[in-house]
Amino acid sequence: MHEMGICQGILTAATDAAEREGAARINSIDVTIGELTQVVEDALQFAFEVLRQDTIAADATLTVTFLEPRSRCTECDIEFAHGRFDVHCPECGSYVCDLVQGKELAIESIDID
Numbered sequence: 001m002h003e004m005g006i007c008q009g010i011l012t013a014a015t016d017a018a019e020r021e022g023a024a025r026i027n028s029i030d031v032t033i034g035e036l037t038q039v040v041e042d043a044l045q046f047a048f049e050v051l052r053q054d055t056i057a058a059d060a061t062l063t064v065t066f067l068e069p070r071s072r073c074t075e076c077d078i079e080f081a082h083g084r085f086d087v088h089c090p091e092c093g094s095y096v097c098d099l100v101q102g103k104e105l106a107i108e109s110i111d112i113d
């Protein structure tokens with residue numbers, strides 16, 4: 001389950017940042033995740049419940065915002081949303097497209113006390 005490793009990364013980054021701020025506890029962590037990371041929210045939340053124990057995030061909530069995959073056609077320069085495997089321009093049908101969104105894995109904000 002790769003969510004365990006991803007969650008550990010999120011938690012380590014969040015607790016490091018919070019401790020640098022002198023925080024006693026973390027109330028919530030907001031993350032943005034691209035759908036192409038194939039992260040499953042239930043699995044991520046489960047990992048978070050396990051890994052947050054005995055950290056300053058022990059009572060924290062994890063809020064996940066998923067971003068749909070988007071690409072830009074190199075021919076007609078339009079940007080479009082698409083599925084995980086179906087990347088072609090809806091305008092000209094070209095498969096030569098640059099991914100602009102979908103692989104994000106970022107902490108947007110952390111609420112601390």
Ligand SMILES: [Zn+2]
Nearest residue numbers: 073076089092
């Ligand atoms: Zn096109």
